[in-house]
Each structure stands twice: as C-alpha cells, then as structure tokens.
Amino acid sequence: MAPANQSRLDLSEPPPPLELVEPHTPKARNAIAARLCEIVSWPESRIPAYERQLAADILIGLLRTSNVELRRRCAYGMMLIKDAPKALLRYLARDEISVAGPLLENGVGFDDSDMIATVRAGVASHWLAIAKRRGLTEPLTDALLATGDVPTAEAVLRNQYSRLSTQGVDVVVARSRQAPSLPNLLVARTELRPTQALVLFWWAGFEARLHILRRFAVDRSTLIQELGDVFALAAAEGWADADARKTLQVVERRQRNRAAAAKSAYGSLEGALAAAERGLDRGLIHEIAHLSGVKPTTASQIFADGGGEAIGVFCKAVGLKRPLMLALWKSLRRPVGDPETTDNPLGRTVYVFDTLATAKAQTVLRYWNWSFTADAANLERIAFEDAESAEMSLPRRNAALLFSRNG
Incomplete structure (x- = not known):
C-alpha cells in the first residue's frame, strides 16, 4: 500500500524549477x-x-x-x-x-611614474587624455612622443603647460617628415633650437618656413666682433687646425670662397651661373657650391628643395642680384610662376629672397652646410628615443635628423 502522502502528489506534473526565475541582484x-x-x-x-x-x-x-x-x-x-x-x-x-x-x-x-606606466600600458585614447594634463614634465612628454601617435604629439605640442626635452623635440622633428600637421605646431614651441628648426625647414610648409626664418635667421655680429682676433691667429697658423677652421667658417663674415674663384675656369660665381643657363650638370653644381663656400651636398639639397624657398636663402646669402636668382631658377628647370605673388613656388622663393637680410641668410646657409657633415656618412637608422642619440656630436645629430627615415 502506498504511503498516505503519495496520494497528494500529482506525478503527471513536472517538478518546480530549481533555478531563479528573477535575476539575483548583489545588493x-x-x-x-x-x-x-x-x-x-x-x-x-x-x-x-x-x-x-x-x-x-x-x-x-x-x-x-x-x-x-x-x-x-x-x-x-x-x-x-x-x-x-x-x-x-x-x-x-x-x-x-x-x-x-x-x-x-x-x-x-x-606622479610621473604612474603616468609613464599608463602610457606604456594604454592605448591612443588614454595617451590623448594624458597629453592634455597641466604640468607635463620632460620624461612624460618623452614617453608620449615615443608612442608615435600623431594626434597625441599634436596635443602635447598644443599644451602650453607641457615641457619638451631636446630628445623629445628631435623625435617630433623626425616624425614630422610624415606628419604635415606637426611643423606648424612645433615652430611655436620655445624648446625648439636653431639647429632643429633649420633641419625641420626642409619638409615644413611655407608658413612654418617663414616662422623659422623670422625666428632663427639671425646675424652673427657679436660672434664676428668677439672672434675677430682669432681669425688672424688661425690664418697665421695656415688654417692647420681643422676644427678651428670649420668653426670659424660658420662665424666668418664672407660667404663666397675667394680661393675657389681664383682657380675656377668661370672666374666667379656669376660666371658659373651664366654657364648654367646653357645647362646645369653635376659638375657645374659642384663648381657653384665651391664658389659659394658650401659643400656640393648642401648645394644639391638646396637646388632640389621641393618648395624652393631654400634657393631664395642661398641666393641672398651669396649676394646674388634678383635677375641672377631668377636665371638660376630657370636653369634648374623649376616651375614657372608669378614672382610677385606667394601662391606659387617661384613667388614664395622671391618673397624669401626679398625679405631676408644677407647676414641672416648667411647664418641659415652656414647651419645647413654644417648639417651636411661627412660625420653623417653611413648613418644607420637612428631612434631618437634612445639615450645613445644624445651622445652624438651636434653636426652628426643634425645630419641624423636630416637623413633619418624614422616616423
């Protein structure tokens, strides 16, 4: 006989569910x-x-x-x-x-340690938020710039409360070759040094180039005055000390190479430029460079400048008249344009030529010539985030920036 309680169970109905029918809220x-x-x-x-x-x-x-x-x-x-x-x-x-x-x-x-650890562990949105902080120190901006993220670099440069190290500026200069938005932001930074700015010039746009020339193209009157007696000492030694000779070449008042003119078949820079109107080859470019007191590599870089403004700087530095500058432009087969407006490469080049003083143009040309140093030959790919890059000599560092394909 079945137990009494069994008669009260309806075995045809399923048992009640064991799981919760309402979600559990961990209050x-x-x-x-x-x-x-x-x-x-x-x-x-x-x-x-x-x-x-x-x-x-x-x-x-x-x-x-x-x-x-x-x-x-x-x-x-x-x-x-x-x-x-x-x-x-x-x-x-x-x-x-x-x-x-x-x-x-x-x-x-x-603190900086917290922020740097977050940069290394974070993503672009986090980097961008950090880049907007007040009081960014050099180690933190170094870490942000080392990410390679262009919007983050833009935010760091726009942040008036951030501080950049020399190494950080080098990183931005190298990166800006592939990021056209960076030069215009970088030229306004107080941390930018003349050597960095005049390397940045090569791939900056017209407005950034003008800013660089107005800010960093200075005359050398104080250095010329204070080192005047040293020129006589070096000359008395027959310019035997190579380092002293190179240093004084950056400072000296005269740009053209008189010794080269005395040996040249063209007699002068103007004579070489007149010959260039019949055709400009590699040998003639080298001759023009020697007569102008610069390395052939420097002249080649200037003549191949995409914007053309560097040609205006060169012509003003070596004391050419406007018609000869226009003739050189034509010899280089550069695009024709209205020289009286700045909406074309020729017009922008003429504007630079007309507005830049000769002494200031010479300073810029000396810096460029210094950057195209033989010390930069066979440079390997440089990572400016590495501490070792800070140990390079200044000319080698400039050349590394100029020829680096980082970015």
Whole structure:
C-alpha cells in the first residue's frame, strides 16, 4: 500500500524549477563597493592614509565586476585626492576611456611614474587624455612622443603647460617628415633650437618656413666682433687646425670662397651661373657650391628643395642680384610662376629672397652646410628615443635628423 502522502502528489506534473526565475541582484556587494568608493574619496583630514589604502585594496577586487557607472563615480571621486592609493589610481587609469579620461586629464594623485606606466600600458585614447594634463614634465612628454601617435604629439605640442626635452623635440622633428600637421605646431614651441628648426625647414610648409626664418635667421655680429682676433691667429697658423677652421667658417663674415674663384675656369660665381643657363650638370653644381663656400651636398639639397624657398636663402646669402636668382631658377628647370605673388613656388622663393637680410641668410646657409657633415656618412637608422642619440656630436645629430627615415 502506498504511503498516505503519495496520494497528494500529482506525478503527471513536472517538478518546480530549481533555478531563479528573477535575476539575483548583489545588493550588499554593490552597496559595499559604492560605500568604499565614497570612503576612498574622502579628504585627507577625514580618513588616515592606512585606512584609505585598506579600503582601496578591498575596492579593487569589487570593481572588477562592478558596472561602469560605479567605476566612473569612483574615478571622479579620486580626481582631487593627492594621496590617492596608487594601485587603485593605476587600475582606474587603465579602465575604458569614459572612466579613465577625466582622471587621466585632471587627477592630482598621479606622479610621473604612474603616468609613464599608463602610457606604456594604454592605448591612443588614454595617451590623448594624458597629453592634455597641466604640468607635463620632460620624461612624460618623452614617453608620449615615443608612442608615435600623431594626434597625441599634436596635443602635447598644443599644451602650453607641457615641457619638451631636446630628445623629445628631435623625435617630433623626425616624425614630422610624415606628419604635415606637426611643423606648424612645433615652430611655436620655445624648446625648439636653431639647429632643429633649420633641419625641420626642409619638409615644413611655407608658413612654418617663414616662422623659422623670422625666428632663427639671425646675424652673427657679436660672434664676428668677439672672434675677430682669432681669425688672424688661425690664418697665421695656415688654417692647420681643422676644427678651428670649420668653426670659424660658420662665424666668418664672407660667404663666397675667394680661393675657389681664383682657380675656377668661370672666374666667379656669376660666371658659373651664366654657364648654367646653357645647362646645369653635376659638375657645374659642384663648381657653384665651391664658389659659394658650401659643400656640393648642401648645394644639391638646396637646388632640389621641393618648395624652393631654400634657393631664395642661398641666393641672398651669396649676394646674388634678383635677375641672377631668377636665371638660376630657370636653369634648374623649376616651375614657372608669378614672382610677385606667394601662391606659387617661384613667388614664395622671391618673397624669401626679398625679405631676408644677407647676414641672416648667411647664418641659415652656414647651419645647413654644417648639417651636411661627412660625420653623417653611413648613418644607420637612428631612434631618437634612445639615450645613445644624445651622445652624438651636434653636426652628426643634425645630419641624423636630416637623413633619418624614422616616423
């Protein structure tokens, strides 16, 4: 006989389900996380540092499974805490950008080590937020620029509260060869040095080139005056010291090579340029270079300049008259244009020629000639982020920037 209770069971009906029919809401866990978010964001006067740290250590474990709104509130609360727990800061700094962005841009608890670690672990959106911070130091801007991200570099250059190292500027100069937006931003930076600017010139646009010439094309009157007696000493030694000779060549007042003119079959630079009207070959370019007191490599770079403004600098530096400059332009088979407007290469070149003083043009030409140094021969690919690049001599460093294909 069946038990009495069995008669009350309807065996034809399925048993009730064991799983929950309503989603379980971890109310207590969420409440703990929310309360801890408040506690860690209390001012320093309200909670001891060790208790804040304990709360932060517990909170990190809870945030891993918390919703984005709670994480966002936590990050917002941490923005003004100077002694914020580092582990929690770094955790939130690597969250999705809606959580990390405001904290990365405005959080006061970070130090350079935190920021650099976040740059190395982050993505472009995080780099961009960091690049907008006030008071970016040289090590941090170095790390941001080393990412190679152009929008990040643009943000760093636009940030008036950022500071760039010489190495960082080198990185931007090299990168700007493939990023046309960077030269216009870089030329306004106070950290840009003349040697870097006059290398940047070669691939900058017209407006950036004008800025470079107006800012860095200076005369050498003080150096000429103060080193005047040294020229006599070097001449008395027969210019035997190569380093002294090269140094004084950068400073001296005279641009043309009189000794070369005395030996030249053309008699003068003007004679060589007159011959160029019948055709300009490699040998004649070398002759023009020697007569102008520059290396053939320098002359070749100038004559091949894409914009043409370098030709205007060259012609002004060597003391040519405007008609001879126009004749050289024609001999080089450069595009024809209206010399009275700046909407074409010839017009922009003439503008540079007309507005640049001879002494200032000579300074620019000397810098360029210095950059095309034999010391740069067979340069390997240079990574300007490496500390070793800072040990190069200045001419070699300039040439490395000029010939580097980084970027």
